[in-house]
Amino acid sequence: MPSTEQGVSLELAAHRRATLSDLSYDIRLVIPREREEPITGFTAVTLRWDDPDGKALVLDFVDPGNRVESVIVNGSEAAWEPVNDHIVIDPEPLFPGVNRIELRYRAGDEALNRNDDFLYALFVPDRAHFSLPVFDQPNLKATVAWTLKIPGDWTAVGNGPVREQFGDGSVRTIRLKDSRPIPTYLFAFAAGRFEVETGEADGRAMRVFHRETDKEKVGRNLDAVFDLHGRALSWLEEYTGIPYPFQKFDIVLIPSFQYGGMEHPGGILYRQAGLMLDETATQGQILGRASVIAHETAHMWFGDLVTMDWFDDVWTKEVFANFMAAKIVHPSFPSVNHDLRFLLAHHPAAYAVDRTDGANPIRQPLENLRFAGTLYGAIIYQKAPIVMRHLESRVGPETFREGLQEYLQTYSYGNATWPDLIEIMDRRTPEDLTTWSRVWVEEPGRPEITVERDGDDVVLSQSDPRGRGLTWPQTLGVRLGYDARDTLVVVESRGEPVRLVGMGGAGMRFALPNGTGVEYGGFRLDPDTRAFLVGNMAKITDPLTRGAAWVDLWEEVLDGRLPPGTFLDAALDALGTETDELNLARILGYLSAGYWRLMSPETRTSWAPRLEAAVWAGVTGPLPRTARSSFFSTYRDVAATDEAVDRLRRLWAGGEHLPGITLGESDHIALATALAIRGVPDAEDILDEQGRRIRNPDRKARFDFVRASLSGDPAVRETFFEGLRDAENREREPWALEGLDNLHHPLRARESTSLVYPALEMLEEVQRTGDIFFPGRWVDAVLGGHQEPEAAEIVRNFLDAHPDLSPRLRAKVLQSADMLYRSATIVNGWDGGRP
Numbered sequence: 156m157p158s159t160e161q162g163v164s165l166e167l168a169a170h171r172r173a174t175l176s177d178l179s180y181d182i183r184l185v186i187p188r189e190r191e192e193p194i195t196g197f198t199a200v201t202l203r204w205d206d207p208d209g210k211a212l213v214l215d216f217v218d219p220g221n222r223v224e225s226v227i228v229n230g231s232e233a234a235w236e237p238v239n240d241h242i243v244i245d246p247e248p249l250f251p252g253v254n255r256i257e258l259r260y261r262a263g264d265e266a267l268n269r270n271d272d273f274l275y276a277l278f279v280p281d282r283a284h285f286s287l288p289v290f291d292q293p294n295l296k297a298t299v300a301w302t303l304k305i306p307g308d309w310t311a312v313g314n315g316p317v318r319e320q321f322g323d324g325s326v327r328t329i330r331l332k333d334s335r336p337i338p339t340y341l342f343a344f345a346a347g348r349f350e351v352e353t354g355e356a357d358g359r360a361m362r363v364f365h366r367e368t369d370k371e372k373v374g375r376n377l378d379a380v381f382d383l384h385g386r387a388l389s390w391l392e393e394y395t396g397i398p399y400p401f402q403k404f405d406i407v408l409i410p411s412f413q414y415g416g417m418e419h420p421g422g423i424l425y426r427q428a429g430l431m432l433d434e435t436a437t438q439g440q441i442l443g444r445a446s447v448i449a450h451e452t453a454h455m456w457f458g459d460l461v462t463m464d465w466f467d468d469v470w471t472k473e474v475f476a477n478f479m480a481a482k483i484v485h486p487s488f489p490s491v492n493h494d495l496r497f498l499l500a501h502h503p504a505a506y507a508v509d510r511t512d513g514a515n516p517i518r519q520p521l522e523n524l525r526f527a528g529t530l531y532g533a534i535i536y537q538k539a540p541i542v543m544r545h546l547e548s549r550v551g552p553e554t555f556r557e558g559l560q561e562y563l564q565t566y567s568y569g570n571a572t573w574p575d576l577i578e579i580m581d582r583r584t585p586e587d588l589t590t591w592s593r594v595w596v597e598e599p600g601r602p603e604i605t606v607e608r609d610g611d612d613v614v615l616s617q618s619d620p621r622g623r624g625l626t627w628p629q630t631l632g633v634r635l636g637y638d639a640r641d642t643l644v645v646v647e648s649r650g651e652p653v654r655l656v657g658m659g660g661a662g663m664r665f666a667l668p669n670g671t672g673v674e675y676g677g678f679r680l681d682p683d684t685r686a687f688l689v690g691n692m693a694k695i696t697d698p699l700t701r702g703a704a705w706v707d708l709w710e711e712v713l714d715g716r717l718p719p720g721t722f723l724d725a726a727l728d729a730l731g732t733e734t735d736e737l738n739l740a741r742i743l744g745y746l747s748a749g750y751w752r753l754m755s756p757e758t759r760t761s762w763a764p765r766l767e768a769a770v771w772a773g774v775t776g777p778l779p780r781t782a783r784s785s786f787f788s789t790y791r792d793v794a795a796t797d798e799a800v801d802r803l804r805r806l807w808a809g810g811e812h813l814p815g816i817t818l819g820e821s822d823h824i825a826l827a828t829a830l831a832i833r834g835v836p837d838a839e840d841i842l843d844e845q846g847r848r849i850r851n852p853d854r855k856a857r858f859d860f861v862r863a864s865l866s867g868d869p870a871v872r873e874t875f876f877e878g879l880r881d882a883e884n885r886e887r888e889p890w891a892l893e894g895l896d897n898l899h900h901p902l903r904a905r906e907s908t909s910l911v912y913p914a915l916e917m918l919e920e921v922q923r924t925g926d927i928f929f930p931g932r933w934v935d936a937v938l939g940g941h942q943e944p945e946a947a948e949i950v951r952n953f954l955d956a957h958p959d960l961s962p963r964l965r966a967k968v969l970q971s972a973d974m975l976y977r978s979a980t981i982v983n984g985w986d987g988g989r990p
Contacts, residue, residue, distance in 0.1 A: 156211045159238040162525030163215055163281055168292040168465065171213070174206040175290065177253070178297035179333065182287065184262060186346055188306040190269040194262040198288055200297075204254050212244040212256075215284035215291040217263050223288070227257040242288055258288050265924070268886070272309075273347020273366065275409055275424060277417060280466055280527035280927060283339040292524065294464045294570040296336040304328045305346050312364055313344035314421040316403050334421060335401055336568045338462050343419035345407045352377055356385020359399075364422075365408040367431050368851045369820070376431045380406065383445050383487065387452035390483045396560050400460045400567070406430075410853035411889045413926045415447045418454030418476070425451070426889075427853075433819040437788065438736045438781040442496065445487055449480035461563055464570040466527040470517050471573050473531075474539035475559075477501075481540065492735060495699045497544070498672035499741050502706055505538035506601070510677060510713070513969025514599040517542065518573060528927035529963035532970070534599075542595045544673050545629060549591070550584040558583055594625050602627040602676040604648065604668050606684065613659040613666050616652040620677065626650035627676070634670025634700050636687075637662045641700070643670050664691070669703045677714075678707050685711060689725045698735035705738065709745055712753070713977050719753035723762075730769050736782045743770070743789040750793055751901045752942055752978045763795040771799075780815055787813060791829050800833050807841070820849060824858060831865040832900050838867055857890050864894035869906045872898050876910050880917065882924045888932075895936035904940045911937055911946055915953045918964055930964060934971035942978035944985040950975065 158166040181199040204212070216222065220237035226244060227233060233256075234245040244256070265285035268275050276286070284291040301313040307325045314334035321328055331344075349364040354377065361381055367373050384406065392398055401420040408427035416425045430444055457479065458472030481500075485493045508514055517539050519530050547555040558580045562571065565579075573596065581588045603620045606613065615633065619625040626649060633644045635658055646653045659666065665684040668674060680688075688704045695701050708725075711717040726742050726749070733739050750759060750766060770793065773786030794803055805811035806818065807826040818826075827845035831838040842865060849855040863875040875894055878884045885891045895914070899907045914937040922930040938946065950972045954965065979985035 156243065157213050159213060159241045159243060160523070161239045162523040163284075163292050164523045165465070165521070167213060168294070168524070170210070171290055171292065172294050174210075175202050175204060175295060177201075177203040178290065178295055180289070180297055180299045180342070181302075182299060182342075183302040183304075185304045186274070186306075188272075190271060190274075194264070194267065196258075196260050196262045196287065198258045198260070200256045200258075200290075202254055202256070203252060204249050205251055206246070206249075209246050209249075211246050212249060214242040214244070214256075214258075214288050215240060216242050216260070216288040217265065217285045219260075219288070222261045222263065224259040224261070225257075229254055240284060260288060262286050270347070273345065273349065275345035275347075275407070276343045277413065277424070277926065278342055279340040279417060280469065281340070281524035282926070283342055287342075289339045289342070291339050293338040293340060293462050293466065296338050296462065296568065296570070298333040298336055299342050300333045301331045301344050302328065303331075303344060303346055309347050310349055310351060310364070311344060311346035312349075312362070312405050312407055312422045314342065314419060316421075332402070337420055337459060341419050341459060343417075343422060343424070345409070345422065345424065349407075354378075354381040356381040357389045359385060359388065359404060361385075361404050361406060363406045363408065365427060365431065366410055366853055367408070367427060372431055372433070372819070375434070379444070380430050380448070383448045384452060386487055387449045387483050388455075390486075391453060391456055391479065394479070394482075394556065395456050395563055397456065397460070397563055397567070400455060411857055411887055413888050414928065415443075416451040418451045418459060420455060420459050423451045428821070433821055434817045435784045435787065435819065435822055436781065437740065437785040438491075438779075439740050439785065441781065442484065442488065442491065445484045446480050446500070449483035450476045453479035453483065456563060460568060461566040462570050464572050465521065466524060466530060467519060467521040468573050469527065469530055470535035470539050471571075471576070473535045474517075474543050477536055477540040478543045492698055492737065494672050495702045495735065495737050497540075498699065498702055498706065499737055501537040501541050502672075502675065503709070503741075504533040504536075505541065505675075506677075506706075506710065507973070508533045508970050509538060509599070509601045510710075511970045511973035513966035513973070514601075515963070515966055516599045517596045519963075525923075526961065526963060528925075529922065529930065529961070529967065531927045532931055532967075538675070541673060541675050545595070545675075546580070546588070546591075548630060548673075549586050549588075550580055554583045555580070591628055594627050598623075598625060600625075602629075602648075603679060604631070604674075604676045605679040606666050606668055606681045608659045608663075608666075608681050608683065609654075611657050611660040613655040613663070614652055615646070615648065615655075615668055617648050617650060617676075629674060629676075631668050631674050632671035634665075634667040634703070635659075635663055636665040636667075636695065636700075638664065641695075641697070665704075667700060667703055667707065669707065670700065672699050672703050677710060679714075679716070680707055680711060685717060689717070689721055692725060692729055693732040698738055701733070701735070702738050702741065705741055705745065712749070712981075713974075715981065719749055719981060720758075723749045723753075727766065727769050730773055736779065736785075739773075739778075739782055740785050743785055746770075747789055747792050751940070752974060753981055755942075755982050759795065763793070763799070766793055767796060767799045771802075775814060783813075784816060787816065791825060794829065794833070800830070800835065803829055803833075804835065804841075807845075820851060820854060823848065824854065828865060828897070831867070832897060832902055834867055834902075838865070857887070857893070860887070860890045861894045861897060864897035872903075872907070873910065876914070882920070885921065885925065885929075888926060888929050892929075892932050892936050895933070896939070899937055899940040901940040901942070904943065904946070908941070908943065908946050908949070911941070911949045912953055915950070915968065918968070919960070922964060931967045931971065934968055938971050938975045941975050942982050944979045944983050947972070947975050947979040947985055 157170040158164045179201045183197045185195045217240045219242045226235045228248040236243050263286040266282040267286050283289045303311045307327045311329045313331045315331040318330045318332045352363040405422040407422050407424045410427050412426035453476040457475035603618045605616050628649045631648050664687045668678050712722045726746050770790045921933050
């Protein structure tokens with residue numbers, strides 16, 4: 156019998172891949188109005204079976220012993236048994252060729268995200284079998300036809316177009332046509348009370364399903380949502396040479412969706428707030444909307460049309476989605492410096508993982524799909540696109556594009572691996588891409604690039620900070636700044652030191668080894684460069700160079716080579732001189748992080764008036780509205796003095812208004828939250844009033860859920876935390892994470908230190924029951940407000956006490972704890988907790 160261990164093992168997947176083909180699913184669900192009532196299901200799977208050994212047929216389904224009512228194979232009741240999360244069917248009624256398996260069952264709620272008046276399926280990476288009986292692996296692609304019997308005042312959307320719908324007023328049935336072949340993690344539907352908007356972009360009909368009750372907000376955003384999708388589709392068709400590969404294109408906006416988006420063919424799911432923006436939206440949020448739309452649309456080709464063979468290559472679908480998104484967004488925002496945006500959108504987030512003891516390679520081995528969710532993170536979303544930029548540069552943009560077109564044509568509606576793509580690219584270039592890929596894709600960490608001045612020369616040397624002797628081949632664009640000009644020198648870094656002869660004389664002010672913004676590594680600046688950048692950033696005219704310099708200086712702070720106060724003084728001064736909005740947003744982010752994580756409470760108190768004054772000047776200054784919104788968001792985040800907190804109160808109450816900025820419902824909720832966390836005397840009254848003001852039912856439900864986490868009473872907050880032990884209270888993951896953020900806010904960190912260890916002890920259960928990003932975000936929320944050595948010691952003790960914690964979960968903890976360790980060291984002189 157094939158392997159039937161918990162989850163889908165590589166062994167089971169390989170056996171089924173070799174013996175099954177031509178799959179199609181007919182899935183029929185009866186969905187009651189009451190979420191407490193079970194969803195009943197019928198599934199017919201048609202497949203071609205060719206197993207010379209005649210082994211049992213294994214489907215995947217959680218708790219089959221309690222959920223499966225009957226199994227019929229080729230018209231006859233079949234013998235079967237439940238084993239772990241599998242249905243093991245006796246092979247006797249099967250025969251070589253086409254077979255039909257019919258199952259009746261009670262669907263599992265785990266992956267159906269049931270709410271009071273809507274639900275949606277979210278099956279990535281291996282969660283389809285949490286709710287439905289399927290062959291849950293990415294390389295058994297199949298067509299799926301949904302039939303959904305729902306309450307009469309609900310609507311529904313899924314992978315395929317509508318075949319027919321009918322009803323009697325109280326009950327409605329919607330039958331969808333067969334989809335194109337897709338993996339089970341892309342099977343999807345949503346049903347419930349949704350408003351439906353129809354539109355057209357570039358000649359394509361589209362629908363938007365949403366639950367936003369603010370009609371003005373919908374009106375402000377709808378055209379952009381249609382337009383950005385239409386532009387992305389047209390760009391991808393032209394770049395790939397392949398028409399949109401699925402039958403229809405719908406957009407489904409979900410309140411508090413777990414991710415920014417999910418690329419289901421026929422009905423992409425998005426977090427509603429990411430596309431329906433408030434009037435206070437920043438430039439980053441506007442660009443972020445365009446990027447997530449481009450990302451999910453790119454998946455229609457990269458991930459949906461061609462799917463990875465196994466989830467060890469999940470990064471290939473994500474890297475191309477992010478890589479293509481950066482290209483797609485460019486024409487829609489011609490005034491934005493897109494090289495700078497690429498740098499700031501990718502490098503800081505990738506560095507935040509790659510500098511840690513928990514760094515992971517881009518491509519990771521995977522023995523069982525139940526651990527697939529732990530592969531996700533900044534390395535595949537942010538580092539991998541940087542590596543892909545390097546690959547495109549090495550082979551040339553046109554060769555790269557031709558290689559991708561061949562890859563898509565060759566594996567359309569099928570599966571492929573990273574080596575398959577490298578083989579295609581290798582044939583088109585003299586570069587040794589296999590060796591290049593081995594260090595960039597298969598190994599964790601980043602090179603350390605050191606800049607030194609040796610007389611009149613500048614010397615760049617590369618080393619492996621982990622002591623493995625690795626060399627990362629890459630092209631460095633070294634930006635050299637002189638009194639009256641600067642110049643870019645392009646060199647190849649392949650291990651041996653690179654000497655720029657005569658270029659570092661007395662007139663040179665700085666040397667940046669990441670001068671084009673695509674270079675990747677831990678860059679150790681020479682002391683003269685560091686000092687010049689700190690004191691003279693405004694003298695650098697190129698915004699990309701300034702952005703690269705800010706990223707480098709922040710890394711210098713975290714590595715202990717630049718005092719935080721010196722960096723933050725420079726950042727504060729830059730608020731009055733920086734002209735690029737992307738750089739302003741990054742500087743504001745560094746100021747907030749430095750203020751909360753790298754300053755003691757006493758230092759924050761003395762620093763707060765100056766910080767608040769500088770940030771408020773940006774709110775009321777002559778900048779574009781989007782930039783002033785960024786300043787306001789930061790002001791709300793850092794407000795600490797009585798004067799600033801009183802201003803937040805007036806803004807919440809309507810006694811003061813922001814010039815040229817209209818605050819929406821979400822803004823008022825954020826202000827009430829900020830006031831409560833700051834412990835104003837009438838916090839409970841403010842929260843009561845805010846609860847009464849909220850008109851949108853989804854926002855009201857979220858506010859009510861997190862309310863206890865805002866209490867001024869530590870005992871009430873602890874009760875909220877204890878409630879998270881119940882998996883049902885973690886189902887709406889963004890709500891749970893918001894509550895944890897409130898509990899562990901820096902102003903409450905010392906009161907919440909006792910909650911750190913029990914939260915870490917819950918991590919394995921959080922991983923078992925949650926979606927892909929939840930474990931990492933859980934630890935981020937728990938540790939994100941702490942800087943005290945006690946919290947750092949708790950993490951160390953937890954890891955020491957749990958030697959059997961899975962390596963990938965251990966890595967998640969180390970990644971999240973890295974900033975805690977550094978801040979405890981920088982602020983409090985922590986020695987790392989080791990003798």
